[in-house]
Amino acid sequence: MTSKIIGVGNYIPSETIDNLFFDKHIFFNEEGLVLKENNASITDKLKKITGIEERRYASSDQVTSDLGLIAAQSAIENAGIDPETLDYIIFAHNFGDVRLGTVQSDTVPSLAARVKHLLKIKNNFCVAYDVLFGCPGWIEGVIQANAFIRSGIAKRCLVIGAETLSRVVDIHDRDSMIYADGSGAVILEASDDNSGIKSHLSASYTLKEKDFLYFGKSYNTDTCRDTKYIKMDGRKIYEFALINVPDAMKQCLDKSGYTIDQLDKIIIHQANEKMDEAIVSRFYQLYGTTPPENIMPMVISKLGNSSVATIPSLLTMILNDELELHKIKKNDVVLFASVGAGMNINAIVYKF
Template sequence: RIDILPTLASRVKAKLGIRSPQAIAYDILYGCPGWVQALIQADYYIRSGDAKKILVIGADVLSRISDPHDRDSMIYADGAGAAIVEAVESETPVGIIGHNSRSDSMDYVNLLHMGYSYDRELAGKKDLYLKMNGRRLYQYALENVPKAIKSGLDKLKLHVNDVKKVLIHQANGKMDDAILKRLFKLYNINDIPESVMPMTISWLGNSSVATVPTLLDMVMRGKMNGHSISSGDNLVLTSVGAGMNINSVIYRMP
């Protein structure tokens, strides 16, 4: 069911023809927030001086673990996104300027898990399909994602009004809207600025780790109507997923 040897990162490195042994390749198993967490690790590597340029890839093929007899699977999709994180000199902070992560694994570890098909003929035979406790997952995300974003902003002494765009994992449109409202509510703001949160789930679905890099690419390339960004704009990249894990990155456009 799980193909982990050799790692996907090692296979990609081989296919790209990258020969340097110093270009280390490894996978990050962190659920849907995996790509954002990889950005955070890339930032640590660069700030430590151990790396100057890092390729961060987020790819998932949820069609392989989607139960066609489960309504929750209807929104799952396949996708991939990649970015090169590079060290640059700047008089003012740009790029990844801050981040925040949390893992709640005691009470919420099984909100997303592998389980059996709802097809009676297949039930109990193989736990090959992604299953979720949708109601509890919704409640968990609504309660904790806004606080995680605010904690990241607080570290930088930034206000939510300093944020141009919130790029959130495309898990559920209704849930993402509720998370955004709760985030602004933490600042006692009821009127949310228009076009602060671009969405792609209605036509691209939920591709797990690929949703945030895909969304970021489309916004940066001007492919999202009504959404544009400029130098100096602050973006929040945030995700929530299996574990349960939450993270956010504050990115300032160079």
């Protein structure tokens, strides 16, 4: 027995933020000094490195659980199921509900409990909980749901990934331009046929890598020193990812029993276009070959990095035929992979 996806859904916020939005921002470096480059040069460099031209922000009245609810409702409708039949609701995020204009994260009750409440599920034995695992949180939620299903504890699970990173960025840090908001969700169900999850792998690198992504003070030293924002050491993350993610992907694929030439798609966390391309290239190098054309769909140029939401949102777009060059059909083998704060890495091989 394994688990398979029977429904998908996403929510892409309607507020489009292009790179011109940051034209009047004052960016500082880590020492609190104003960057000498003009903002046009900064945004141009961002586009060349990450591929990001636009990103989406949640509307002023929305929080992360609102975005997750919309994706969940869409997945439930797509699956054609009664939400009362769900055994688990697993909500992957990192910062909880942060209302616009505030700096406080709200995670009590859990975001999963809030979604269950708003779905009006009466079944008390539908267990709702959150997963905090960095950007790989949604994949980790799917891995946990699969474990529940394989063990016989559950037959059907809802796994949500949602984030409003626009609420936790330092506007004086140029890295703030990378982050975005969004959500995605899937319904997983027990399966005895040949489709579903074939293998998975997870790892946490914490000995030296724990603080590659962290919460830190604003680069503008005149602002409130007690307020923390999402921060990262981009160079260290890039080097870490290129060394460790391809190997994890290879281990997962090898464990599945499929070969590299049987792989139809790679859906990777949309963190940085050049980094993702380099990861996939190195992954194929481990097999002595090169990536085929259109193996890896990318939407980061228009949607930015929405953390846990990138993979389920992208999967929904593909299955809904919203990406012209990318299709997933029955019997296709897909490799999912992610890397993020922790530093955590995970991967899944899935047959549709």
